[in-house]
Amino acid sequence: MGNENAVLIIGAGAAGLSAARELTAAGAQVIVIEARDRVGGRIHTLREDFSAIPIELGAEFVHGKHPQLLEIIEASRILFCDVTERHWYIEKGLLSNSHDFWNKLTALMDLMNLEEPDRSFQDFLDSIPDDEAIVRAKAVATRYVQGFHAADVNRIGVHGLVKANEAEDEIQGDKSFRILRGYDLVTSSLLEPAKTNGAIVHCNAIVKELHWRKHQIEAVCLSRGQTQHFHASRAVVTLPLGVLQARPDQGGVRFVPKLPENKQQAISSLAMGHATRITLIFRERFWEGLDIPAAQAGQDLTDAGLTELGFIHYPDTDIPTWWTLLPVRAPVMIGWAGGPKSTKLSGRDAKYIEARAVNSLKQIFGVSEKRLRQLLLASHTHDWNSDPFARGAYAYLPVDGLSNQQILAEP
Structure with missing residues (x-):
């Protein structure tokens, strides 16, 4: 033929x-x-009769102003829209904005360069002397590389990360967009x-x-x-x-x-990175009526509740990163786990992933599992790690890659 x-x-x-x-x-x-x-x-989009919002099982964001794609x-x-840049972070039950998170991350990542021989990101972190602030910054950087790059920090190379950061800078990679339909x-x-x-x-x-x-x-x-x-x-x-x-x-x-x-x-x-994502569709935007204590007294983070919730990060749970569809207001939350956290979920059925997702939201928002189950209409996930025609989420560059x-x- x-x-x-x-x-x-x-x-x-x-x-x-x-x-x-x-x-x-x-x-x-x-x-x-x-x-x-x-x-x-x-790229795998589903459409449900009861939901006006398309459900993405794979790619969702357009990262940066990629000229060919745009x-x-x-x-x-x-039609596409800007993705909110609002990132919130929960640590020890307290909510803070992500300025401190990103400042720590940026300062640490800026120490990487192409002049030195390539090495793993973990080796790079180990080469930096510790103090209390650096230890926290290393933890933040580790979670970022595992989550965003879906990578093993013992394998991913510094040179690959530097090149990825440079490529993002060229297309304003800190900006993201979503295809509305x-x-x-x-x-x-x-x-x-x-x-x-x-x-x-x-x-x-x-x-x-x-x-x-x-x-x-x-x-x-x-x-x-x-x-x-x-x-x-x-x-x-x-x-x-x-x-x-x-x-x-x-x-x-x-x-x-x-x-x-x-x-x-x-x-x-x-290397092929592992990532797990799940979309939960609820009867209502339950998070908008919640109030989580702020990490800094007097800091108005919630804007009369979590009505402007974009991304929220809570590292101490199975699915640590969540986001809404803001600026579109829909009763939908998407959960994301990358790297080792995703590897632990690989091969599990959809009901198990849903259970871990509900438990993660329970930990993040302090809402009972019973209440979350009452509100939950549907969940959708796809195991890209075990999918025989994908075998992972996306590739990354190990040392000397x-x-x-x-x-x-x-x-």
Whole structure:
């Protein structure tokens, strides 16, 4: 199946669909094969009849003013809004704004540089002499790297973090946006032009083997119990790192012949981070009527309750980071656990994740489990860590990973 002059794109996530859009616009014949029964990869939007708000199981935020992504959003007239920058933090039962949190984090992260040999973030922290303030700052930084980067602090490299911070600065990465009617609108904005220009998309096609040599590509796929063969002259492989790292007998892809040694080394040396997110839909915005004691006497943090709650962080629970959909006022809260906390939840069923989520909110807000259960309408989660077509949330760079990332990107 296919055209020997075509380009075969393996994977219909954002990267694969972007490639299909660009290649078909340039006149190429494109075949896209996707293991799932849908396109989008780790962009996965649900819509419920009882909720006017789209439910994201994967990507939710647009981080920074990424020019290519914003061009797609604006050209397609997709509505989006700023995400609130209100972050609150609970420690020892007291609520504080996050200025102190971010100041500690920024001061510590600014000590990292590219001049010294690369080392793990944990080794970097260990190299800094302790005092009471530094110990607290290290704890804050550890939770940030584990949560935001979904990383193991003993593996993630300082150089990778520095480069990530520099890239964020270039696109105002401290600003975030939300697609109001669902992130899958971005997927559609990539898919439809590609299909209009002739791209053919095959879902439910799991690549088992990829045979490659100069100007000859054959993908052997399993599709609904049947073997299919796709032929092309070139291939663009956009599979998640976790899938590339999997052995063929454990659901990975067998490359025939094997990839060059430097490619294999690059794949094995990079890391896939773990993250767990859950969306809870309630009957009402119960948090708006609550009052949590402030860490500093007289500090007006709650603005007549938690009516302006954006993000709230409580490290001493299973799911430590939560946010609302502010500025949209909806009875919805999203929980997030990254790194080791997510690893502990990996492989658990949705009911278990829901129970840990409810318990986390009980600890954060002081609302009884019984009351939270009465208010809870539905919960939605997806185990990306155990998902055979993702095998993790997103990639990060271990020590000396910068060069390996570049090798993997080369033809």
